[in-house]
Amino acid sequence: MSHRTEEIPQNEEEQDEQEGKAQDPAAGRPGGPAEASSGRPRPARSWAEVRHLLVRLHFYAGVLVAPFLLVAALTGLAYTLTPQLDRLVYGDQLRVDRVGEEVRPLAEQIAAARAAYPEGTLASVITPPGPEDTTRVVLAVPELGENQRTVFVDPYTAEVRGELTTWFGSTPLTTWLDDLHRNLHLGETGRLYSEVAASWLWVAVAGGLVLWLGRARGLRAKSARGVLLPDRTAKGVRRTRSWHAATGVWLALGLLFLSATGLTWSNYGGERFGRLLDAANGNAPALDTALPGADAPAEDHSEHAGHGGSGGASADADPADFDAALAAARGAGLGGIVEVTPPADAASAWVVAQTDNTWPVHYDRVAVDTSNGEITSRTRWADHPALNKLSKLGVQGHMGVLFGVVNQILLALIALGLTAVIVWGYRMWWQRRPTRGDRPAPVGKAPERGAWRRIPLPALVLGIPAVAALGWALPVLGVTLAGFLVVDAVVGAVRRRRTA
Template sequence: MTPSRPAAIAAELQRAVWRWHFFAGLLVLPFLLWLAVTGALYLYKPEIERQVYDDWNHVTPGRATLPLETLAARVGASVGGTVTQVQKPAALDESWRVTVRRGDGDLQMAFVDPHDAHVFGTTNPGGVMQTVKHLHSLAITGWVGNWLIEIAAGWSIILVVSGLYLWWGRGRTVTVRGRASGRLFWRDLHAVTGLFAGGLILFLALSGMPWSAVWGHNVQAGVAGAGWGRPAAPGGEGHAGHDLPWSLQQHVMPMGHAGPRIAADRALAVAQARGMAPDWTLTWPEGPGAPYLVSATLGTSGAAHVVYVDAGTGRVLQDAGFKDFGRPGQVIEWSAAVHQGKEYGEANRLIMLFACAALALLTVTAPVMWWKRGPRGRTTLPDARTGTGLLAIMGVAGVLFPLTGLTMLVALASGRIKAALAAAQASRARKSWPSSTT
């Protein structure tokens, strides 16, 4: 019996979705596994740092801390450079982290006892977890790695949506059937994992996009330009910094008076009078007219707080907190805090850890399931044909995420070229057949 037209269209759409789901997985699974592992590590940044820097991280509280200018002078002399930033933790028994710029321009982060300026040791800025963060985004490879991660994040969105569609059309099972030796087991494990973790993985992909090289940078500039991050600042130059909330990193830095500077301790006191949190980061002015920057250590989104203090007069040039951000900026700050497991305590972190583990499991079950298709299934790759409706949906995703869209175009073009070559070869074969005689 010939299937009805709606049934045939549905079957073809199912095949088209599967083809694109297969392509997406083939393209980005290694990167998604990389993101899952490094992201899980970064969730436990405080615990890992305490283990790695255990010998450097403990001080005896109860004594008076040195004035910042004295601390900076002594640490700078000990390390051999000029202090540019001091970070104070919330815990009184933890050492402070002081960033020093050496004569050759190299930056070092020193673990310091704030009571006597004793330097326990130095490492690269941000330490081991900054390295993990750079590995997570592949920033250590430059723009190439940043682009690859952005492409992977965009395709992961397509993977989640297409995977849910495939699950819906294949019986919607929520159990794992069969034995581990069979393909059914791995297919069900893959599908059920995606079902229960798909929403979280989609959230991780979308909330991580603001840090991407192309899409994230442009959105950040748009938020800053529209004034959706914080109130507009008078004059000055851009001030990007890892110690700033995302919404503030491309905003114009307010400028003050050039000339003799006030002491860093006075700038800190001004910020504390504005309600600065006990765990703060103070950055010295970068040049004439540049202000002191005092910011709260990044934690929950609502704790975001940055105060710019005129280095010449001690006047507050700008005081920006979460409530001052525009709604888009607040949403992005909130999603960033949830993404990093900081917004809702340990429960938040455990849920994000589950998402990372599920993502890693999906990247393992997918190739096992493919391998168990057998030699014929492994060697027969799908083409890039797709229907108009699916093409429109993917087109929207491609426009929203341009780098992902470019790879879609490449896949479509390769499919068309492959089809054209096959047609040409078939045509030549037909022409070369001997004419039949009667």
């Protein structure tokens, strides 16, 4: 490969200066405009150095965190296809052969399921989402741990269509892909990967937006076209950067949404978010499941679980009571798909909860006394705090179910776009490598070190506490950022020592 005689600029500032259009070509350069009386360079503070610091932060976020983001994007892309994959792989269990005219009572469907699978106890029954779907009879089997055995029954013929080992309603395939996306099948340790990705995604996006929108590149950059569309007339690294940045602008809102919603159920950031919900009284209202006259009140908290939950008694409840509880809930206005859960003890009521996750969602819940068909307690979706609603809807949108196929398509496009942005980012790193014959290098240099020492004092006074607070709110972000700073400082010290 032939070597060019001139180096490609190493970062946006150097390229700006080469083109004669930098915001502040000489601002704050050591040995530049500001010199101490002793003749030694004294760094000059300038607001332009804030941009230089962002360039360095964006560079390291891209180089070091991009692999985590790429894995999250590809596994998330696979997860968006789960509804169609479930239909393809488990169609015999999930679908009926023929839509009938009359649905059999739940008691009859439960009896058929229990005759085929007598192990375990009844945990709940989930009504079919649509006329072509099967009823799900969920069994708690001790040998399965936190998993359940779900028996699929044709609601028109009470014929058992099969069974699957499920996890909070998810099929084995969906569970496998979910674990792949959340923790790479490495358990709690693996969840750090996804939290690193979610914690840094918004940093990379916000930093990239500030750099792209704040650059000064002539009249074209000041127009909406220059911001939203790539420059096809550019060559080399400028062309790659144009595609990288313009695509990032289009994806920014979706990526920020995925980062925020992903953090809500992460290990450490999610725990902080839970504290915020508690402090702001933003949790879902608890359903009082105590029967009138019971000795001690009871509350059902399954609403707080990320994937819903299923209860279960120590022995099977009367199958006829499932029909009674369902009839009372339907009479109270609970339509669509619902989950009927038997009481944990004789002092508790039955719980019927709507589980319709497609917009407009339905999450009303009622407690039913099946001895007289009365509704003893109720929580309405409309009464949920705003913060809880945003969290709940955000999770469903993140999982691709809130708006059905449209939601899936949007997530797939975001995942593909993020993959392209990452690939272009690494290509820029390669294109900016020194190519002179005496200094070959496989990749480009990092942006200039030490910009923070030239930032104005007001920015430091406000910025350092803000970063510390952010590190507390998002512990994984704080720890990894501290690690980056330590490594960067050590590398700088080693290089200075070698130079000396």
